[in-house]
Each structure stands twice: as C-alpha cells, then as structure tokens.
Amino acid sequence: MLGVFPYAGYTQEKPNIIFILVDDLGYGDIGVFFQNERKVRNERSEPWIMTPMLDKMANEGAILTNHYTAAPVCAPSRASILMGVNQGHAHVRNNQFDKEIGDNYTMADVLKNVGYETIAIGKWGLQGKGKGPDWPAHPLKKGFDHYFGYIRHGDGHEHYPVEGIYRGSKEVYDGYELVEGLDKSYTGDLFTAKAKDFIISHQKEKSDQPFFMYLAYDTPHAVLELPTQDYPAGGGLNGGLQWLGTPGKMINTAFGEVDSFTYPEFATATYDHDKDENTPEIEWPSTYQRYATVNRRIDDQVGDLMQLLDDLDISKNTLVIFTSDNGPSRESYLPKEYVAYTPEFFNNFANFDGIKRDVYEGGLRTATIAHWPTHIKAGTVVSAPSISYDWMTTFAEVSGAAAPIRTDGVSLLPSLIGKGKQASSKIYxxxxxxxxxxxxxxxxxxxxxxxxxxxxxxxxxxxxxxxxxxxxxxxxxxxxxxxxxxxxxxxxxxxxxxxxxxxxxxxxRSRIADSGAPRPYDSSLVPALKGLKFKDGLVASSYKVQRAFIPSVLGKAISEKVVALPTIDEEGGDGNLVVWTGYIKVPESGKYSFSADRKKSHFFMRIHDISVIDGNYAIDDSPQGTVHLEAGYHPVKIYLLKEDSSPKLELSWAFENEPNKVVNSEYWFR
Known part of the structure; x- marks a missing residue:
C-alpha cells in the first residue's frame, strides 16, 4: 500500500500509527519536560520522578512544548481527539461522561477508509446509554475493527478489574464479549500486554497492511493502585509484559500480591519536608510513592512497546504519539489513612498554574512526544502552538487520506518532519x-x-x-x-x-450552541465583517474527489465560475464536488435556522469557522443548523459532494420564528 507524503518529496509505505493517550498526566510529570530540571536543581524539598523510557523516546523524536488538550477533563477531551473537532463542535462537552460520541467520522473511520486495520485498547467512556454490550457508540461501531478494555467511564477508576480496592470489580470487554479470568491483572499491564499481542499477531498475519492503534491508558487517573510486582525483565518481543490469554493468568504479571509493588527508588526516597537542612529528611508519604510508581510504570510500559517495534523491525515505519487527555489531578481515591494526594508534591503542573478542570495552562498544556525514525529528526523541538484535535488531520495526511471537512484541526506533519509550511492551529x-x-x-x-x-x-x-x-x-x-x-x-x-x-x-466564530451544554453566550450575535467591498454572486469551484465523504483537502479546482446562488443548475463544471465560496448578507440581526435539501448528497456549510450544517456523514435527511448572526456580511463556504445522477440543492433559512424560505440571490456576495 502506497501513499504520498506531500512534504517529504517521495512515495513511502503508509506508516503504522500508535496513539498513546494517558489519563491525568501533567505536563510536569515527564523528565524532559520538567522533572529533569528538578533533579538538576537538587532542591531537597522538591522531589522528582524519573521517566527514562519516555525521555529516550523524546530524544529520538520530537517534543511538542506548546501542545494543548481540547478540554481539561477526560470525556470531552477524548471525544474531540477522536472526532477531530473543538469543544464548540463536539457532541460530548463538559462532564458528559458515558455520552455517545456522536454520529460522525472518527479518526479510526478515516484511517480504515484507506486500508488500515484499527484497534482501540483501554478506556473508552463514550459509548452512550443502553445496556452492554449493545451500546450505540461501542468502539466497533465507530471505525475500530477490534476493541479491548473498559467501556464505561466509571470502570476506568479501578486498575484491577477483579480485585479493585476502591470500587470493586469492573467489566473488561473484548469486542462485544465480556472477558473473564482477569484475576490480578493490573490494567496498565493488561492493556500493554494486549497491545503487544495485537502488534505481534498483526505482523505475523498482515504485515503488508498498516495498523492504527488507539491505546488509552486509565492511569495515573483515579485510585493510585500499585502493580503486583516489578516490571518483567527485558522488553519487546521476548521480554517485558507478555499476553498469556489463560483465564486466571491472562498476563505474565497476574500473580503475586495485588496492590503491593513500589519501585525501590521511591520506597526509600526521602525529602526535606520542613525546608530545614539541619533537620533529618523523612521518607516520601506512601501516597506519593504510589503516584511515582504508577507514573514510572507507564514509562516502562511505553518503553516495552517501543522495544517491540524495534524487535519487529517496524519502528522506522511506525509513527508513535504520546500525550495526555488533560492536566494533573489531585485525586487519589485512597482510604482515609493515606495522605491526600496533591500535585504540589511533584509540581505535576510544571511552571504553570491550574490543574485538571482548569483552562489556565496547567489544565490544558500537555507533555506530548512524537517518534518516527527517519522522518522525525532526533531532538526536534516543536514550539509552534497546537492542540489535540490536530491529530486526526495529521494522521490523515501521513496516511495519504484526508480528514472530513468538519475537522477543526490542521496537519502537524510540516512541524514534525521539518518540511513544508505549517498551518496555524485554531486553538479554542x-x-x-x-x-x-x-x-x-x-x-x-x-x-x-x-x-x-x-x-x-x-x-x-x-x-x-x-x-x-x-x-x-x-x-x-x-x-x-x-x-x-x-x-x-x-x-x-x-x-x-x-x-x-x-x-x-x-x-x-469558532462554535455552535449545544442544548446539552448551554452557555451564557449561546445567543450572542456572531460579528459581521466590517470595511470590505463586495460584488454580487458566489464563486463556484468544481473538484474531482475520490472519497466517501467531503474531505478537508481539495487540491486544484477543475473549473471556477461566478454564480448567482448555490444551486446545481447554476454551478456547471465537471467535478463531483462543488464548493461555493463568498459571503452571505444577513439583513437583520438575530437567530437564523438554515436547512439544506440536497437529495442524498454529502453537504456541509460553514459560516466563519462555525460548522452550521453538517450533512457529510448521514445523507438521508435534510440537515439543519441554527446560528445567531449580526446584520451584515459573513464569510461562507458551502460544499456538495454529488451522490446521485440527478443532484439538487436548495438552501433555506428562517429568521427567528418566521416561515422558512429559500436564500435567494440578493443575499449572496463575493
């Protein structure tokens, strides 16, 4: 399978893609981003955590020092990542845990469409209401060929499916089937072993097919449970964690004592608790030994996976992203006899203010690493601002695909490989x-x-x-x-x-209201443009597109002409995709409800950066959208991908509570 890398200047195999998403890991938790600075300072009242495997990954690839998450809490953050949209366009917002992710294209859909085998492992929490396993937004219904992990959000608070010390037993699913026999299976180890097992099997059976893995850990989030034992020696193909698949002994660390192992360097660590060098140092409280162990365990797990890629000789053709869903948490879910966790101990928020649930930098800035030997130069530092919903567009370009027109993201490939012009991320x-x-x-x-x-x-x-x-x-x-x-x-x-x-x-100009997450500015008027001169009509551009949906990257138009309004009869041209570009003149300030009669064609309408009408995914209805607009001129782009031998388009609007009417030629300008 071949795909074109427009900035690399040559044709290359489609790379495998592994997206590693950890839960509640702060920008300051990783050595190369912050903790190494603490070690160098050696201020004994400021303890530090080492992450040698992640540091190695970063040194061999790129660190993104100004990368943000789409939301400062897990469910909306993950929804925006998987859908490639900001929180002003996402179906899951605020604290809507377990709400269905929405009916639209996911990151997995985009990659599956160009030949990838897709798998999600770990925490989901976006399945919607209903009785398991028949949830409306189960991962297998959202572009993934395989799934293994916790479906429900609350299950991800426990890191032992059977012996959980906080909330008891939880359910792990393999596809639609409930997995039994997970005794003593620490989830970070379990998900890593399953990820390795999939990669090994895939390379044996389908090495000519690229794969996409969404690996969503549930650590260090929630209860600070410890593993059963030290990390198995070695790593990769013959060492480290191994999938055994035997009920009662599913992985090679599923024995010993549950919630028992602390890394020795943390178990004996001391610090200057009173900031007085004349008094003896004391041991770290056990709560912080636990946090450091969970953090270091993630480091070992990622290192194990990276070693496997080397052992299988696929590292050079595998793009690996490591990031977090939001800033650090102050939650530990431990019994009362433990000291309450606070990210002040390790300064998990680094040099920023804010934690999980804040929109100051500490709640949104995430330590992000990209690794792709021969493509990403070792030691690369990407300082350009970016955000987590950029990854869908990035993976699309890397794979030779295209993200759906709905996406709010831009491709980060130019920044990663150091070639081409990097578009500015729209961070909202x-x-x-x-x-x-x-x-x-x-x-x-x-x-x-x-x-x-x-x-x-x-x-x-x-x-x-x-x-x-x-x-x-x-x-x-x-x-x-x-x-x-x-x-x-x-x-x-x-x-x-x-x-x-x-x-x-x-x-x-970056969002649309959602009744499930009302905002005080939902009915505020979107400002019109000022000081521009306009001519009558729109520019209609025709494209030849070989996609199952309207893509965000269109290439060169086959033809262009000025038309009076967006209709098929006016458009002409030989392409199967028509894009009308210009301005809509709003005669009176207020609420406008738009609707499109498009006869089973893919349709999309954007005013400013607002996704006003999205009819790109489902083509059997008359899509609608409502937006509050200030009187005046507003930039507009309208897309129609013809799916019918006799396509049509009729765009209507209704002002406030007035009847619906066609938007005629007096309102369209260029």
Whole structure:
C-alpha cells in the first residue's frame, strides 16, 4: 500500500500509527519536560520522578512544548481527539461522561477508509446509554475493527478489574464479549500486554497492511493502585509484559500480591519536608510513592512497546504519539489513612498554574512526544502552538487520506518532519465546572480559589485569552503572553483592546450552541465583517474527489465560475464536488435556522469557522443548523459532494420564528 507524503518529496509505505493517550498526566510529570530540571536543581524539598523510557523516546523524536488538550477533563477531551473537532463542535462537552460520541467520522473511520486495520485498547467512556454490550457508540461501531478494555467511564477508576480496592470489580470487554479470568491483572499491564499481542499477531498475519492503534491508558487517573510486582525483565518481543490469554493468568504479571509493588527508588526516597537542612529528611508519604510508581510504570510500559517495534523491525515505519487527555489531578481515591494526594508534591503542573478542570495552562498544556525514525529528526523541538484535535488531520495526511471537512484541526506533519509550511492551529477550548482553582502556594494569589464556572481559552501566536466564570459575551478575556509569562501573572488586556475584541469575535466564530451544554453566550450575535467591498454572486469551484465523504483537502479546482446562488443548475463544471465560496448578507440581526435539501448528497456549510450544517456523514435527511448572526456580511463556504445522477440543492433559512424560505440571490456576495 502506497501513499504520498506531500512534504517529504517521495512515495513511502503508509506508516503504522500508535496513539498513546494517558489519563491525568501533567505536563510536569515527564523528565524532559520538567522533572529533569528538578533533579538538576537538587532542591531537597522538591522531589522528582524519573521517566527514562519516555525521555529516550523524546530524544529520538520530537517534543511538542506548546501542545494543548481540547478540554481539561477526560470525556470531552477524548471525544474531540477522536472526532477531530473543538469543544464548540463536539457532541460530548463538559462532564458528559458515558455520552455517545456522536454520529460522525472518527479518526479510526478515516484511517480504515484507506486500508488500515484499527484497534482501540483501554478506556473508552463514550459509548452512550443502553445496556452492554449493545451500546450505540461501542468502539466497533465507530471505525475500530477490534476493541479491548473498559467501556464505561466509571470502570476506568479501578486498575484491577477483579480485585479493585476502591470500587470493586469492573467489566473488561473484548469486542462485544465480556472477558473473564482477569484475576490480578493490573490494567496498565493488561492493556500493554494486549497491545503487544495485537502488534505481534498483526505482523505475523498482515504485515503488508498498516495498523492504527488507539491505546488509552486509565492511569495515573483515579485510585493510585500499585502493580503486583516489578516490571518483567527485558522488553519487546521476548521480554517485558507478555499476553498469556489463560483465564486466571491472562498476563505474565497476574500473580503475586495485588496492590503491593513500589519501585525501590521511591520506597526509600526521602525529602526535606520542613525546608530545614539541619533537620533529618523523612521518607516520601506512601501516597506519593504510589503516584511515582504508577507514573514510572507507564514509562516502562511505553518503553516495552517501543522495544517491540524495534524487535519487529517496524519502528522506522511506525509513527508513535504520546500525550495526555488533560492536566494533573489531585485525586487519589485512597482510604482515609493515606495522605491526600496533591500535585504540589511533584509540581505535576510544571511552571504553570491550574490543574485538571482548569483552562489556565496547567489544565490544558500537555507533555506530548512524537517518534518516527527517519522522518522525525532526533531532538526536534516543536514550539509552534497546537492542540489535540490536530491529530486526526495529521494522521490523515501521513496516511495519504484526508480528514472530513468538519475537522477543526490542521496537519502537524510540516512541524514534525521539518518540511513544508505549517498551518496555524485554531486553538479554542470551552468548558464548565462548578469548582475552584486550587489555592496552592505555588499558584499566583490572583488565581487561587478562583471560581471556574463557564470558561473559555483560545490562543493566537504567543498570546492566550482566558475567561473564568463567564456571565455574558461582554466579559473580558484575561490576556497573557505565555512565552514570556507561562504562569499567566501579567494580564495584558488593558494594553490590547483590539486583541480583546478579536478574541471575543473568534470565540463566537469558532462554535455552535449545544442544548446539552448551554452557555451564557449561546445567543450572542456572531460579528459581521466590517470595511470590505463586495460584488454580487458566489464563486463556484468544481473538484474531482475520490472519497466517501467531503474531505478537508481539495487540491486544484477543475473549473471556477461566478454564480448567482448555490444551486446545481447554476454551478456547471465537471467535478463531483462543488464548493461555493463568498459571503452571505444577513439583513437583520438575530437567530437564523438554515436547512439544506440536497437529495442524498454529502453537504456541509460553514459560516466563519462555525460548522452550521453538517450533512457529510448521514445523507438521508435534510440537515439543519441554527446560528445567531449580526446584520451584515459573513464569510461562507458551502460544499456538495454529488451522490446521485440527478443532484439538487436548495438552501433555506428562517429568521427567528418566521416561515422558512429559500436564500435567494440578493443575499449572496463575493
């Protein structure tokens, strides 16, 4: 199978892709991102954790130092990653755990469509309501050929499916089948062993077919349970974790004592607890020994997988991404006799303020590593800002595919391989939570105990806009230069009135309201463009597309012409995809409900960066969308991929509660 890498300048086999997503790992948890600095400083009141395997992976590949997650909590974050969209377009938002991911193309669908075998392993939590295993959004219904792991969100709080010390036994599924005999199977080990087993089997049976693996660990999230024993010697094909597949002894660490093993270097570690070098140091509290062990175990697990790729001689043709779903947590779910966990001990939030559920940098900035020998130069540092929903578009380009037009992401391939022009990521986050920013001493006083409520974050270049406890669209953003001021202490809002208005406009132009997650700015008017001159009509461009859906990358148009309005009769051209580009003139400020009669063709409509109508996935209905628009001109792109021998298109709108009517030629401009 061959695919074209547009920036590499040659044809290359489609690479295998492994996306490793860990749960609640902070930017400051990884050696090369932060912990190594603590070790060098050797400040005895500031303990550190070492991650040698992840450091090796990073040194051989790239680190992304300004990479963000789409949401500061797991379910919406994972939904945005898998769907390639920001939280203003995702079906799962806020704290909607176990809600179905939505009917649309996933990352797995995109890669499966170009020949990949796809597998999801680990935590899912996006299956929807219903009785297992027949959930509406089971991974096998969302583009994955295989699945092994925890379906339900709450199951991922336990790291022993049978002997869980926090909430008892949980259910692991292999496809639609419940897996029995998982005694003493620590989930991090279990998921790693299963991942290795799949890769080994795949290479034996289907080595000519690329694979995509979504490997979603449930650690270090939730209860800080320990493994049964030290990590097995070696790694890769003949060492490390091994899948045995025997009930009662499913993996080679499924024996010994549950929740028992602490890495020796942590079990004997001491620190200057009172910041007085004249008094004896004391041992780390067991809670932190546990956290460090869980963290180090992830490091060993990733190292084991990387060794396997080397042993099978597929490392050079495998792109591996390591990242986290959000910032660090203060949860440990341990019995009362344990010290409560706080990320202050290791400064898991690094040099930032904020943790999980915050939209300050500590809640959203994630330690991200990309490894792909011969393509990504060793020691690469990608400082350009990016966000987790960029990965769908990146994987699409790497595989010679195309992401669906719906995506909000851009390909990061130019930054990773150092060739071509990198498009700017559109970084936008929204989230709501009733808590407060922790009052940690390490945090700036202005951030401590700050009410969260409705929050937004966006970034442009070095500048980040943040809003907490939003009451209305008129609320100002705090504005920070996060390169010079990573802790976000110097609010530059008063010095940047134009940027303030731009941030407010971008926020409204990047999302669409969702009744399941209402926001105080849902009915705010999306600002029209000012100061431009317009001509009548739209530009209709025709493309020849060989895709099952409207792609985000179109190539060169076959033909272009000016037309009065978006209809098939007006368009002409020989392509099967038509794109109308221009502006829609809104006569009166208010709510507009758009609908498209498109006769079983794929359809998509975007106003500004708002996905107003998405009829690209299901083609049997008349798709609709509602948006509040300021009177004036708004940029628009309309797409129709013809699926019928006699295609049609009729675009209608209704203002407020008035009757629906066709958007005629007096409203279209270029």
């Amino acid at each position: 986050v929204e989230y709501s939570q009733n808590g407060k920013v922790p009052g940690y001493d390490e945090f700036l006083e202005s951030h401590r105990n700050k009410k969260r409520g409705e929050m937004q974050m966006l970034r442009k270049g070095e500048m980040v806009g943040v809003r907490y406890d939003i009451q209305s669209q008129e609320d100002d953003f705090e504005i920070y230069n996060v390169i010079k001021d990573p802790q976000q202490g110097n609010n530059l809002a008063n010095e940047n009135p134009k940027l303030q208005e731009e941030f407010k406009s971008i926020a409204l």
